[in-house]
Amino acid sequence: MSASSKGLGRAVALELAREGVDVAICARSEAALRDTESALRETDVRVLAMPIDLTEAGAPAAFVEATVAEFGRLDILFANVGGPPAGTVDTFELADYEEAVNSNLMAQVKMCLAALPHMRAARWGRIIILGSLTMKQPVEGLMLSTMARSGVAGFAKSLSDEIAAEGITVNCVCPGRILTDRIRTLAQMRSDRTGEPLEVSLKLFDADMPAKRMGQPEELSALVAFLASERASYITGAAIQVDGGWTRSIT
Numbered sequence: 229m230s231a232s233s234k235g236l237g238r239a240v241a242l243e244l245a246r247e248g249v250d251v252a253i254c255a256r257s258e259a260a261l262r263d264t265e266s267a268l269r270e271t272d273v274r275v276l277a278m279p280i281d282l283t284e285a286g287a288p289a290a291f292v293e294a295t296v297a298e299f300g301r302l303d304i305l306f307a308n309v310g311g312p313p314a315g316t317v318d319t320f321e322l323a324d325y326e327e328a329v330n331s332n333l334m335a336q337v338k339m340c341l342a343a344l345p346h347m348r349a350a351r352w353g354r355i356i357i358l359g360s361l362t363m364k365q366p367v368e369g370l371m372l373s374t375m376a377r378s379g380v381a382g383f384a385k386s387l388s389d390e391i392a393a394e395g396i397t398v399n400c401v402c403p404g405r406i407l408t409d410r411i412r413t414l415a416q417m418r419s420d421r422t423g424e425p426l427e428v429s430l431k432l433f434d435a436d437m438p439a440k441r442m443g444q445p446e447e448l449s450a451l452v453a454f455l456a457s458e459r460a461s462y463i464t465g466a467a468i469q470v471d472g473g474w475t476r477s478i479t
C-alpha cells in the first residue's frame with residue numbers, strides 16, 4: 229500500500245488490515261507515517277512502515293522488495309503516489325510535465341513491474357492502481373494528472389491482458405473528489421484565487437457532485453478491499469470510478 233500515511237492510502241491500509249492482511253506502508257514524512265503505523269498495529273496484523281520518496285528512481289522497486297523481504301510474499305499491490313500540482317498550460321514549465329510523468333506514471337509502472345515476478349511465481353495476485361477521474365475525462369486545472377494518468381490507464385489495461393491467464397488481476401480505481409488533504413489543498417487554491425473562504429470552496433466542491441457531497445476515504449477503500457478479494461477474481465482491466473456520479477462519460 230504505497231503513499232499511505234494519509235488520505236486514500238491510509239484508508240486502504242486500515243481497511244485491509246482490519247480484514248487481516250499484513251501491510252507495508254510508505255510515505256516521505258515520518259510523523260504521519262508513524263501515526264498510521266500505530267493505528268495499523270492496533271489491528272493485530274504485521275506492519276512494515278518505510279519512509280521513502282517514490283519519485284526517486286529506485287524507490288518504487290525498493291519498497292516492493294522490502295515488502296517481500298519482510299513478509300516473504302506479495303499478494304496485493306495498491307499502487308498509489310501523491311498527486312501532481314494543479315495549474316494550466318500557462319503556468320507549468322517543461323520540468324513540471326516531466327516530473328508528473330516520473331511521479332504519476334512511472335512510479336506506478338515501476339511498482340507493478342517489481343511486484344509482477346512475485347505474483348507470477350504464486351500464480352495469484354491483485355494489482356490495484358489508484359488513478360483518478362482524470363483517467364476518464366479532463367478536470368479543470370488538473371492537466372498534469374490527466375496527462376500522466378491516461379498513460380497509467382493504458383499501461384494497466386495492456387498489462388491486464390497479458391497476465392489475466394496467470395491468476396493476476398489489474399484494475400484502476402478512479403476517485404472524483406474524496407475529502408482528503410489533497411482536496412483541501414485544491415479547495416484552498418480556489419479560495420486563494422477567488423478570495424472566498426475555504427468553507428465556500430468546499431461547499432462548491434460538494435455541489436459539483438450529483439450526490440451533492442464529496443466522498444469519504446472509506447467509500448473508496450471498500451472498493452479496493454473487494455477488488456483485492458477472491459470474490460473479484462473475474463474483474464480485470466477495469467477502471468472503476470468512485471465519484472458520487474461526477475464522471476460525465478456514459479460508460
Ligand SMILES: NC(=O)c1ccc[n+]([C@@H]2O[C@H](COP(=O)([O-])OP(=O)(O)OC[C@H]3O[C@@H](n4cnc5c(N)ncnc54)[C@H](OP(=O)(O)O)[C@@H]3O)[C@@H](O)[C@H]2O)c1
Nearest residue numbers: 231233234235236255256257282310311360405406408410
Ligand atoms: N482525494 C481525491 O478525491 C482524489 C481524486 C483524484 C485523484 N486522487 C489522487 O489519489 C492520490 C492520493 O490522494 P489523497 O487524496 O489520498 O492525497 P493525500 O491525502 O495528500 O495523501 C497523499 C499520501 O501520499 C504520500 N506521498 C505523496 N507523495 C509521495 C511520494 N513522492 N513518495 C511517497 N509517498 C508520497 C503522502 O505522504 P508524504 O507527503 O509524507 O509523502 C500521503 O501519505 C493522489 O495521486 C491524488 O492525486 C485523489
